[in-house]
Amino acid sequence: MGAHAIPWIVALPLAGAVVNGLWGGRLGRRGVSRVACLSVLGAFVVSAAAARDLAGGRASAAVVHLFEWVAVADFRVSASLQWDPLSALLALLVTGVGFLIHVYSTGYMAGDPDYGRYFAVLNLFVASMLVLVLGANLLVLFVGWELVGLCSYLLIGFWFERPAAAAAGRKAFVVNRVGDAAFVLGILSTWALLGTLEFREIARLVGDGGGALRGHPALVAAALLLFAGAVGKSAQLPLYVWLPDAMEGPTPVSALIHAATMVTAGVFLVGRLWPLFEAASPVLGAVVAPVGAATALFAATVATVQYDMKRVLAYSTISQLGYMFLALGVGAGSAAFFHLTTHAFFKALLFLAAGSVMHALHGQIDLRHLGGLCRAMPVTFLAFAVGALSLAGLPPLSGFWSKEEILHAARLHAVGLWAVALVTSFVTAYYITRAAVLAFLGEPGSFHAHEAPPAMAWPTVALAVLAAFGGFLGAGWAAVPLVAFLQPVFGAHEKLAPPGAVDVGLAVGVAACGTLVGWWTHRGRREVRLGRLRDVLAAQWGLEALYDLAVVRPARALSGWLYHRVDSNVVDRAASAVAEAVVRASGTVRTWQTGNVRQYAAGVLAGAVVLFAYWVLR
């Protein structure tokens, strides 16, 4: 399948979105779900065919030029799509996982009155995400970047009548916008420096370490700004705050957007601009890796005290994204994308399982009120267990392979960060085990649960399979295709020596410990006493409060102050003061008009006298 087919990958879900958006009401549920699922499936099929050609060497990476989009003088950017291993991987992921989640949604959302709207936006999301990953230049990527943000906003706030949902959507969008502002500036810097926004051109100009431009301040600035955009989208410190709230959206949305795909856009961005980041020499090591490691640990710790199962998963996502950035930061690009892939599987799986629980319990998701679900929902339990253990990094599940890769790379490049990652690994295993134990084991709560319907169960099972065996796609030493496939993107030089037994042992040991501790401390649905630490962790180490105190409240106060004090009382007052002065002067003038003839005559005479005086004094 040639490059000409690439636009169809975007066009199919987009068409689905349009059809469902305009005629969703008339198509009926069945029609809507068919359009939605089949359009994504179609995109998957096209992507798979094209990726097979790419992987098999039957086709080479290509850029499809659609039309000239924004062009003024020396700034010319066209709407064009790029098909290369990286975009192929992401396209497969997006359409593949996307398809499964679409199918799942047909079950999950079956009772919702806004069925059509849901699938229209979900399709739009897939299309936007595909624009993001297929864009051949930064500007097109940014279009996708913002559109997925829009879809995220719309889907978080899908149940907009719930104030919390509406607020969460807005929060997500606004926080992302902070990153996006930096992103835009990064785009501008890139263009100002390089004169192009095309990825291939950028790679050509700064490839191989950047040559003369290596470490150029402008390049560093551009990389930092772009990374700030990635931080926003991928919910890294310090812009992670929106993601936990985003759980207000329907669970399939959380699975697709806030776990598997959209939030990984930041990772994708760095990967996409890999040559640029490599050339902006200190950025990767000095900024990306520490941010990733810090976020990973931070989010993992916070996850340990969450009671909302989706929030556990949300913090987990933040944490795992931190891993990916850590990998990127230490130069292990393909490891990052490997983990991205496996994470997409197991985290989507976890979310879908959690969704099934919610579906079964009419929205109940509080770990304190769950328990013993394994009996009522065995499939879901198994699926969740696969996902959890994969997340914990236990072999041979997929998470183990990719995480091991990252830990290995970290140890080689930054031992301190490696230690952090290892600790995080322990905490990860601990919190996900805690969640699993609290939800599925122990005595059942007072509820009647039922297993998920087939439309939800099958995608869950499919993802469970992927989460279990996806790891064989590509550990670096396993000589499986992923690294080779991505080699044109990240270059050959990062090929690592296979990790030693100590590496593997340590990783597995830490994960196993975490799992055991998590199980041990929570068995029988008990909760660990953490004292003050629990409060600190629940308060996200005080960050949310800090933002509220340092940003939100001051901003609101400033806004009010500007309006009520400055705008009304100074700026507008100044204009009114002029008007009032004129009116007062008018009153004065009127008092001169006494109505008395003799005074008028005096005025006339005074005028004459002034005349004399002027000529005398002149």
Next chain:
Amino acid sequence: MRVDLNPVLPELAVALAAAAVLVGDVFVRGVRARAAWLVVGLVGLATAASLVGRVGEAAFGRLYARDGLANALQLVGLASSVVGLLLARDYLVRRGLDRGEYYALLLLSTVGAMLLVASQDLLFLFVALETLSLPLYVLAGFALDSQRSQEASLKYFLLGSFASALLLYGVALVYGVTSSTSLARLAQAEASFPLLVGVGLVVVGLGFKAAVVPFHAWAPDVYEGAPVPAVAFMSVLAKVGAVGALLRVLPVTLPHLLATWQPLVAAASAATMVVGNLGALRQTNLKRMLAYSSVAHAGYLLLGVAAGNALGVWSTVYYLAVYGAMNLAAFGVLTFLERAGSEADEVEDLRGLADRSPAMAAAFALSMASLTGLPPTAGFLGKFYLFTAALQAGLVWLALVGVATSVVSVAYYLRAAYAAYLGPARAGVRVQPAPWAGVGVTLSAACTLLFGVLPGPLTSWVQRVAALLR
């Protein structure tokens, strides 16, 4: 002794019309028959106007010159008298004031104004000024039963006489210096204190008539008290005469002394614009507001005088024409309004006018826009010319005062126009049918628009006035 009467034929025509009215009035009885006086007046004015064109430029001795300036101003004056007559008839009949004397006085005053703008001699100027003024004193008091009208008349008369006396002393001083009252001699005079004081006093007298600050105080009181048609007429004609004479005395006769009088005229202009507009700002009585507005417009007119250049002179003439049109339209609309047998002259009385008489409301809004100086009305271009003239003369500050006060004027002009479009009408206020006045308002409103949309012909025409200045 052969006297060539040709140069004064236009004046003669008007004077004869006045005489015909006076004589005829003895014989004619009945309201309807007195419509004849309107016709006679109109015929007289029209004849005069056509004669002005026919006579061309000529002189009558050393006292009187029929030059471009005189012709232009006379035509403006004649045109405003035509509208003045039209506006009067229905009003007078309604108020029971319909007497031949009104028309006669109006015509005589017109003769005075015509002579004033053509006079080449200060003494003659004085006589002409009195001929212009004395009928106006009477017209101001023409609503005999109204105490306000009487008061207007008395104030106007007392102050007018006072100012005339000052003017006369000025004439005497000029005579003392140049040994002649002729402007031709004055044009050759060197600057000296007596001369400047003399000219200054003459300017005071003329400034009084034009309602220039600080000689303006009579205007608001008189305008408020006098009957509307009389105010409409006097506000225009007195200004045409007085400003015309100022043009003749200052920029035309004394260009070489520009440096001595320009600062004073400029200051007076500024003061007039400021005081006039500020005074008008919060008036609730429409006539009084328009009175202050006419004060303000004296200031704008003086801007052109102060500029003292060719542009200034002809733009002043242009603005006089424009001012006549827009002011007559504004006052003209007022002649329609009535409450309990007398004038309804509050701003609020305009309410609902748009519903009762859309055409009148439109005319009123148009004239307000023009008085403000908004395009595409004539007032805009007129002010633009004047400001340009001031800039050309280097009087940037004065132009700034001009535009600033124009902005202030927006507030009150628009408030009035706005009121006309707000409903409902005030209780007791009625819009009376007035066909003649309708014609008058239509004419002036049409001119207000025409001079703004197609200003070319009028501009070229008044530009010829500038030929007087080297």
Next chain:
Amino acid sequence: MSVPASAYLLLSAALFTLGTVGVLVRRTALILFMSIELMLNAVNLAFVTLARMHGNLDGQLAVFFVLVVAAVEVVVGLSILVHIFRSRDTVDVDEVDLLRG
């Protein structure tokens, strides 16, 4: 002319000033009128003096016209005054201030 012209002119100025002061300080309309007449007469004196000084008759002609104008002014003015007196029963100009502001 043994008395210098300036003496006449100073007298004229003084009379004129007296007249203006009269206009400013008196309230009886009639006296105001008379003060104005005084001013006109002062002007006339100046005209006559200057005519003599310059040896031309323009000044005297001026006086002639001033006389005419003064006469008409008095007629008009007194008519107005009488008219007002009839309706208000006062000739105090200070009480004629319905119109102001």
Next chain:
Amino acid sequence: MEVLLFAVSAALSLAGGVGVVAARQPVHSALSLLLVLGSLAVLYLTLAAEFLAVLQVIVYAGAIVVLFLFVIMLLHARTPESRPSRVGGQWSLAVPLGLALWAGLSSAALQLPASARAVGPEFGSTEAVGRVLFREFLLPFEVASLLLVVGIVAAVVLASGPGTLPSAPPARGREEA
């Protein structure tokens, strides 16, 4: 002789002027005005203005002052100024303004070119004045007649009085012209 005549007339006219301004009764003002007019007529004679002197006596003293007196009688010659004025401070305005005016006019007068020309006996005679009048000032002369008409009409209009129907024949005021 001439000096004395001037001095006396000047003094009388000033006295009259002060009288006009200061008299409490309008009648006294009128009489003082008469005094001024008379003195000026004398001064006109010393200035070679015989015609004007005559005119002064006839028109001013004879007609105008009489008219004033007539109106004073008509209006019962009350003394309204005994009541306190509504407007204070006119004196404090009038005095400085008057002084300034006087100073200005006087200094202007004193700066006039003081060249007294010799004039013939004809100067100022009725013939001489008439000649100039009809030769050079014919137009204003004609206009003056219009002014007189205005005066008549004014009297006619105003005399008809409030409430009088417009069609009522004008009854009074003719005599004033």
Next chain:
Amino acid sequence: MSGSWVLSALVFTPLAGALLLALLPRRDGLLRGVALAATLVPLALAAVLFWQAPRGEPGFWLRERAPWVAPLGIGYHLGVDGISLPLVVLAAFLFPVALVGTWDAVRTRVKEYLVLLLLLETAVLGTFLALDLVLFYVFWEAVLVPMYFLIGLWGSERRAYAALKFFLFTMAGSVLMLLAIAGLYLLAGTFDFLQLVNVSLPRPAQAWLFAAFAVAFAIKVPLFPLHTWLPDAHTEAPTAGSVILAGVLLKMGTYGLVRFGLTLFPQAAQDAAALFLALGVVGILYGAAVAYAQADVKRLVAYSSVSHLGLVVLGTFAFNPQGLSGALLQMVNHGISTGGLFLLVGVLYERAHTRQLDAFGGVARVMPTFAALSLFVVFSSAALPGTNGFVGEFLVLLGAFRRHPLWAALAAGGVVLSAVYLLWMVQRVYFGPVQPEVRRFAPLRGHELAALGVLVVAILWIGLYPRPWLVRSEAAVQALVQRVAPAQAVGPAWGARP
């Protein structure tokens, strides 16, 4: 291009329509129909112009000229080039949209209302096409009276105050411009734009004249701190008035800055650039910050205009092709998106008779179609990629960045803030529990749907394929940049490009 009557027809058809309306009987439906027809003619002509506009032509490719006030050389001179074309199209587009969108919102004195609207259109179109300074000023000021009455007669509670304030502010600025026009004439001897372009003025004269022009334009834009008339005027105006006011009238200021400020006084514009860039940035941030504090939906939108127009000024004074093109496109975009926002508020006001944010909630549940269309408009205003707002905003930022990265950095802050207040509005109005009053809201009506639908189409068109707009003005923009800042016409700002 043949047909020298096109521009005149474009400008004066609405006027003719107004005169016709004045003569027609007071049957509202008939009057509205005729008025709509009178606005569709200019739209058709503008479309023809857009279609036929040559690419790569920097000058005025279609002109009309006739003597007007011959003695002073004031001419009736109209012309269209790449800079005025987008604005003409915008104006011609928004009038019918506003008319349709508020089809029967005005029910009293319909005739007067429509007449004024048509007069306004003639004045606005004339402003964008006039090539003689006096003619320009005539059109410029002629806008005021109809707008004054539109606000004053059909506005809400504080209409008289708002109308007068609008008038006084604008007039205060424009009289200075009038003096500057006179001054320019005295210095250069002509009012004709094309001749003035060839006159090079001494620097001090340029400075003074530019200052006078700039104040007039800055008030109209409006630029901080001269903006306080705007919230009042926008808020009190009837819906169509707000749409036109925000959509078209504000552009007169920015257009004036580009057309006259930059072109006639290039040096002075250069000297003042820092000030304008700073004010533009302040406007962006300040307007956004204050918008967030509003409790009145319309006021919120009004302050958003302050913010958005700041961006336009920023792009204008970046003095490079991207900035200027972006500014020009952003003028159009703001017209569409903010015009659309006011239309939204109008739709809501029609139903609720209030504009307080508190009064709404859950509108999206009751009026889903309306909510969907609203989101397009809102996100266009928030410059989401894919909508028109993004293209313009990005170009402006690019231009600003080339001028100095700091400007772009500050302006990008506005990007964040616009999302804050706009989404705040969406959250309060459309989302949340359905308020009892809202439950009674009538569904979107046909004419409202039509107007909003057309706007959404425009939003997507420019957002996805802005090329037709950009190519038509590119040459003119580049010529202008060449004139104002020759050094910045080419080459990257950082110069490190290999």
